[in-house]
Amino acid sequence: MVSPTTTSTTPSPSGPSTPSAAASALSARPETRAPSPAPSPTLRRGSSLSVPAPWTASSRLTSCSTAQRSRGQSMSETSLKGKESYPMIDSAEAAAPGRAVDDAKICLQGSLDPEKVKGKIVVCLRGTSARVAKGLTVLQAGGAAMVLANDAASGNEIIADAHLLPATHIRHSDGLTLYNYLKSAKSPEGYLEKPETILETKPAPYMAAFSSQGPNPVNPEILKPDITAPGVSVIAAFTRAMAPTELAFDERRVAFTSMSGTSMSCPHVSGLVGLLKALHPDWSPSAIKSAMMTTAIDVDNKGESILNASLAPAGPFAYGAGHVWPSRSMNPGLVYDLGPDHYLDFLCALKYNATVLSMFNGEPYKCPEKAPKIEDLNYPSITVVNLTASGAMVKRTVKNVGSPCKYKAMVRQPAGVHVTVSPDVMEFGKKGEEKTFEVKFETKNAKLAKNYAFGALIWSNGVQFVKSPIVVKTAA
Structure with a gap:
């Protein structure tokens, strides 16, 4: 018996010369349209x-x-007749003459021997080919149904598909149990019925x-x-x-x-x-x-x-x-706002030339005399790469879109890095008011963050929580 638990449920400019068409199109005057x-x-x-x-x-x-979820249930619209048990086989044991066992294991097209799978429930391993295509392979070979077992990479991910035959999808851990059963049982059997x-x-x-x-x-x-x-x-x-x-x-x-x-x-x-x-x-x-x-x-x-x-x-x-x-997004309290000039300054930080900036802006744009830092783009997340012992500082500006309120900063510290916020308390007297703060990064144990460490900055007034992910990578 198979007893699966199935849970359902543009490019950025890449250089200083010419942007991709998709990046240019998606950048078109961002202040005039929705994201x-x-x-x-x-x-x-x-x-x-x-x-x-x-x-x-x-x-x-x-x-x-x-x-x-159920016992031996089919993820397709069809099921095997009644609750009669059917013989079950590992597809790797049913390789067609001249086909590799590895091909049969994942039920590639034409890899199964009809004499070995006819009238049986065939267990196929996920990977390489499409999930529905594996069922088609089983169907064309005369199989009665398919059990699709996740490989390690797919883990516990279960997906409902419009299969062409009675079929169910099981997670990796259940697949290991099923494969052990197929190896140990003298005459393995199973059945599939419609799911609930x-x-x-x-x-x-x-x-x-x-x-x-x-x-x-x-x-x-x-x-x-x-x-x-x-x-x-x-x-x-x-x-x-x-x-x-x-x-x-x-x-x-x-x-x-x-x-x-x-x-x-x-x-x-x-x-x-x-x-x-x-x-x-x-x-x-x-x-x-x-x-x-x-x-x-x-x-x-x-x-x-x-x-x-x-x-x-x-x-x-x-x-x-x-x-x-x-x-919650309907009333966020604070927002990190950006206008077209912010994005153009971001492109300036990437050292795009005047010709390219005109392509994005529709007219000439002069970069600031002091080149802006990429990290200072007023983004709702904060990322610092190549953090050295001398530390780093980034700036952000938030706009109050709620009622007058006081917000206090809380930091979920990344491993190996100490993060401080200044000021750590901000009081807004009216809607639309903006305030700027700085976030300071100090290395405590560079090894812990050499392959990225994660944290969060949260501004809260006791009711609303304005959370920004923090991503840090120390220099090699």
Whole structure:
């Protein structure tokens, strides 16, 4: 018996000569429009971001707290007849003549021997090929159903797909148990039936394994991604012009289907941007992004740090400022605002020439005589790279968008680094008032931060908490 628990749920300018077309387009007079939520592509390892520009809102994806869970249940719309047990086989034991066992293990097209899998539940390992494609391989070989077991990289990430045969998806730890059963049992058996939905699963959210992450490969002084939003197994409207698998021979047509990816998390962020703009029509694009980032949450529904798909702590390179919290973002208290001149000064700090600046600005722009620091861009997160023994100082300015209030700074210290804020108390007498503060970084144990250390700066009036991630890397 299979008993899975399945949890559902532009480029920045890269040099001093010519900006990318996407970066130029997305920079177009940012004070005149809402921020541009940009999905971080679904890649996997290391610094894989391709949307590092500070004028975009870069989003990753997390799971939801909804699940399909039961004993031996199918994630597809079909199930095996009744609760009759079917013979079960490891796909690696069913390699077609002339095909490598490694190909059969992950159920690549044409890798399975029909004589060995006909009428059986086939256990395929996730990886290399698409999840639905593995089920197609099993179906074409005559298999009755598929169990898709996560590889180590995919961990506990479970995704609902429009499979072509009865199929279920299990996490890596359950897969190890199942593979041990297949090896030890003389005649392994199992069954699959339709799933049921449960709510408030824990932990949630957690980061999807297949979305790209930081650090920022172009300008490491700017933390990317910015935020994360629901993007795994989201029930979404779907066109009837094609099948949910997008395969030509699949004749199924649906109005809604379960979809996953940053193409799902990005609409959540875009919708929130529209909501905030309607609620606060006088807010700039940067103020809207700041409100989303500084009110985002970096803990799950167990009150612990957001985890990755392998249930290890994820961190700001995975989720940026955290998981969006729409209701809190409507009244953030303070915002980090930016105008077009701030972005142009940022490009000046990157040593772009007058021709390129004109491309961004639409007219000539003269850089300040004293070159600005990249770290001083008034961003809702704070990143310092190559911190030396002499320390570093960055500046930020916040605008009060609430009632008159006093805010006090709290710092979640990064490992190996001491962070102080001056002033650490700010009192605002009216809405729209701005105040500037400095953040000082001192090295205490450089080794602890040589591969990045993380913390946070939180301004609070006792009711609102304006949180900025802190990212620090000491010099080699």
